[in-house]
Amino acid sequence: KAGVTQTPRYLIKTRGQQVTLSCSPISGHRSVSWYQQTPGQGLQFLFEYFSETQRNKGNFPGRFSGRQFSNSRSEMNVSTLELGDSALYLCASSLAERQGYYGYTFGSGTRLTVV
Amino acid sequence: DQQVKQNSPSLSVQEGRISILNCDYTNSMFDYFLWYKKYPAEGPTFLISISSIKDKNEDGRFTVFLNKSAKHLSLHIVPSQPGDSAVYFCAAKLYSGTYKYIFGTGTRLKVLA
Numbered sequence A: 001k002a003g004v005t006q007t008p009r010y011l012i013k014t015r016g017q018q019v020t021l022s023c024s025p026i027s028g029h030r031s032v033s034w035y036q037q038t039p040g041q042g043l044q045f046l047f048e049y050f051s052e053t054q055r056n057k058g059n060f061p062g063r064f065s066g067r068q069f070s071n072s073r074s075e076m077n078v079s080t081l082e083l084g085d086s087a088l089y090l091c092a093s094s095l096a097e098r099q100g101y102y103g104y105t106f107g108s109g110t111r112l113t114v115v
Numbered sequence B: 001d002q003q004v005k006q007n008s009p010s011l012s013v014q015e016g017r018i019s020i021l022n023c024d025y026t027n028s029m030f031d032y033f034l035w036y037k038k039y040p041a042e043g044p045t046f047l048i049s050i051s052s053i054k055d056k057n058e059d060g061r062f063t064v065f066l067n068k069s070a071k072h073l074s075l076h077i078v079p080s081q082p083g084d085s086a087v088y089f090c091a092a093k094l095y096s097g098t099y100k101y102i103f104g105t106g107t108r109l110k111v112l113a
Helices: none
Strands: A005-007 A010-013 A019-024 A031-038 A042-050 A053-057 A064-068 A074-078 A087-094 A110-114 B010-014 B019-025 B032-038 B045-051 B056-059 B062-067 B072-077 B086-095 B099-103 B107-112
Touching: A005 A087, A010 A019, A019 A087, A019 A110, A031 A074, A042 A064, A042 B086, A042 B099, A074 A087, B010 B019, B019 B032, B019 B086, B019 B107, B032 B062, B045 B056, B045 B062, B045 B072, B072 B086
Parallel strands: A010 A110, B010 B107
Antiparallel strands: A005 A019, A019 A074, A031 A042, A031 A087, A042 A053, A064 A074, A087 A110, B019 B072, B032 B045, B032 B086, B056 B062, B062 B072, B086 B099, B086 B107
16 A cells, blocks of 8 residues: 655745645545644644545644645645745645544655745 | 643663653643654654553553653653664644644654664
8 A cells, every 4th residue: 555645855945935745645545634844843733634625724824725636635835935934744644533543644744945 | 832742852762771752741632642753754653552541552662651640641662772763753632523633842762772
């Protein structure tokens, strides 16, 4: 079974630009969550999508948005990039309501650097 | 408001000895706790979990202890191996209409050969 695939792996963008990150969950997983990892901040929850609908949202500004397609693939968009957006962005998929025991399966992440 | 806290950003342990990673939480509604391990340039991988109705769960060299009255969780690794060197995140699951996972800030474990 293929794992969670995130593309691209690395990205360098300039302040003010926008960026789109992609995540393909494990086949059969309908829930996709996005996290931002920065040193000292751990994993900060961005949002969760299930069946093309946003179910949960973290405390991030409106510049961060996402969507999920009918095949469960998800994209995350950050507009008007700031230097502080430099981070590892992780996508995690899970079996909808049966998340309980195993939680998420994470992708390897997209390392975004804003210069 | 950090509901899940890992107060030690780093820990060094000699190979063969016990590693103890700690995690504190504030919300008594968490019903599951998980530990994830993360190597550089990889996503976190699930390690072990424990239900809030238990106080111990063991899987090989890894044991998780839960003290609900103290709202404290710990991960014991015995014996520690150099391959265990990684960042460890604890996470807590909350159900409030939908499931939500809240992660700690992580502890970097270094096992010295």
